[in-house]
Amino acid sequence: MLDQTTTPVLSVKNLKIQATSYPPGEKPKDITIVEDVSFTVQRGKVLGLIGESGAGKSTIGLTSMAFGRGGVRITGGEILVNGRDILKDSQSQLRSLRGQDVTYVSQSAAASFNPSKRLMDQVIEATLRHGILSKNEAKTRAIELFRKLGLPSPETIGDRYPHQVSGGQLQRVMTAMALCPKPSLVVFDEPTTALDVTTQIDVLKAIKEAIRETGVAALYITHDLAVVAQVSDDIMVLRHGKMVEYGATSQIITAPAQAYTQDLVNIRSELHSEKQENGTPILKIENVTARYKSVPINVLKDISVTLEAGHTLAVVGESGSGKSTLARAITGLLPPIAGQISFNDQPLPPAMQDRSKDELRDLQMIFQMADVAMNPRQTVGQIIGRPLTFYFGLRGSARKARIRELLDQIEMGRGFEDRYPAELSGGQKQRVCIARALAAKPKLIICDEVTSALDPLVADGILRLLLDLQAQENVAYLFITHDLATVRAIADKIAVMHKGKIVRYGPKSQVLTPPFDDYTDLLLSSVPEMRLGWLEEVIANAKMQAAGN
């Protein structure tokens, strides 16, 4: 029998993970996803795994449960959980490992709960199946965990179905589900990535306190270094399935040794300083109110903002604040029921079908999901060339030359005209969408969460490109986002939206300087900062405020 107090909860040595890819028309071949990764997690400690998408961090997290998603195989190395080599486990041993020794919290709580079973049944299922507690004991423990995690009405929330609670609550219920069987290790796989900042902070707080109180060890997987810095003792930086840097959190944050880690740490800097108002408004929105036919509630309430030529107005808010609806009202997809939108000092017809071709051309859009915003059966050349023919009647060699020019502008260069969207990376796809919008020579581009689906360094590149293009073409941006770091990086003016209203509006320097209104204060204080102890400060402040009230 191994000594339980000194044996690491999880010890991974020289891990190698492979998958088989099936390229069309060729022989199947093995590709290596993770190579030569080693780490240990001691009892009660938290290790953060950080990296961009495709870095292999989720894959590594799941191997601690000897699970490979979609045909992924562990082909080398050793994984010891409490000193036992789980790669040699039988199927029934693995079942008792999963949900008992090691539990899992996934990114999308909404998808990870069975829609047709009550929350309580799902939370205590593993505890009961592994015979850890009796049904009543398990329920009591679950309710206690619900309370610890700050869930409303902990006694009864378990009787609800997944669709009856909010995303942030569901994420905390899932954390309770992971902690209920008293595991020695919990794998948190991007548990807050899908949440709004103000919700994220509640969940982070709950997770951190739960880890501390239960003394469980954890693997915390995320792409957000500022988040992982708040909860973990050690951090491992991964890239392309290989270890870049591994050390104590304080060392990684304050003295990163590798260039890649340094880039990650320095990412949230201001790229652009605010421009002065020049008195030439390109877009003027006056008292706009809008609603959808199906719901009798105004989604936009009396919105008034102005955007000047060649400037950037950032519209910030959480999901449901109405910021995307504002974009729909401007583009004419959702004609407002009151108020007026003027473009270049001319009133714009409310509905898109009443606008002239030039009015349509002047106003272009870029979307969050570059993937689905392009026809997968068209080549990059066709995608960019379409507005050239539609708006300017360009054909043949003139069109080809202009496509080349645009590709140069988005820094992609030659050889991309004949490629299909599926052959591009996420950042390249978004660049093509930018080129398509630019092809119409617009005066205003509405950017709807254009960097939200991208990895931090790639998003950084897209923001820099947008700023360069603005300087060259004098195009104005209406930049819709939930990410305050992005806003800080590129905006000239900021409008903060909450529940369909603008709660704060003005030049960037003014909006981001105190005194703040309550909502902006909450929003700003919820953005994780890249330093140690930030979360503790926020928790302490919240407690002090609560005591003061």
Add this chain to the structure above:
Amino acid sequence: MLSLIAKRLGIGLITVLAVSIIIFLGTKILPGDAAELRLGQSASAENLAVLRERLGLDKPYWQQYLSWLVNFVQGDMGNSLSGDTPISGLIADRYQNTLIVSGLTALIGVPISVALGVMAAMFPGSTYDRVLTFTSVTLVAAPEFFTATLLVLFFVLFLGMGSTIVSGSTDGMGLFELIQHFALPITTLCFVIASQLIRMSRAAVLNVMASPYIEMAILKGIPRRRIILRHALLNAIGPIVNVIALNLAYLITGVIVVEIYFSYQGLATLIVQGVQTRDFVLVQSLGMIFCATYVVIMLIADIAAILANPRQRHPK
């Protein structure tokens, strides 16, 4: 949820009414009317006019339609053109036969096929799964008369059991006697519906098995059997019920080949007879009955799917 069900009911009613208009107009477009058909080619104009007045054929179409619809709803479908006997009596016997055969087929075939399909989903890629998939593809490709012939060859000619012709009265028979009586048509129909049901329930369960909450269940260390029965099946009910409903509708309305092959008197052969003898009053009535049956079965399937959806059962 109640309003949703009421909405479905309303849509069903509108469908039946729309079909009734199409059926009525369809028979009006055809050359010749009931009076001409009854009296034959050589009838005099006076006789025709008298009969038309008696049958109400001189009135405007909308009045004819309304009285036909009202009578139909009250169970009076008029007299058959060929035999001058009440159609309701003609249909009643046939409907009973059809209901017995389809009901028994559904009772035996549906649970077995769904269970086989779910078991195939439990072990995808296993030998069992492959054999089952192969067999069901073969069966779905085989025409009904071919399956029936094979069954007759095997059971009647080879084993000497049962008989090829299923006729005679079924009055006073118990469940097992009925099953025995209709054994061969029921078996043939079971094979026909089984192939589709097996494949669809397997696909429905496998589709659910790809969702993240199933992965979560695996990561909770739940055995595969329990995952399928407790987690996946509940969420696969919607699509499975729809396939079951389509097959039931087929069993009521579309078993012509099997009815003729085993020469028992069902609804499908009756409609063929009606078309052959140009008895469009009979065809009209049968068309309406088929439509109503179809709509009712689909309605039940819709309601079952609504009930299976937790978002509908437990609104926010």
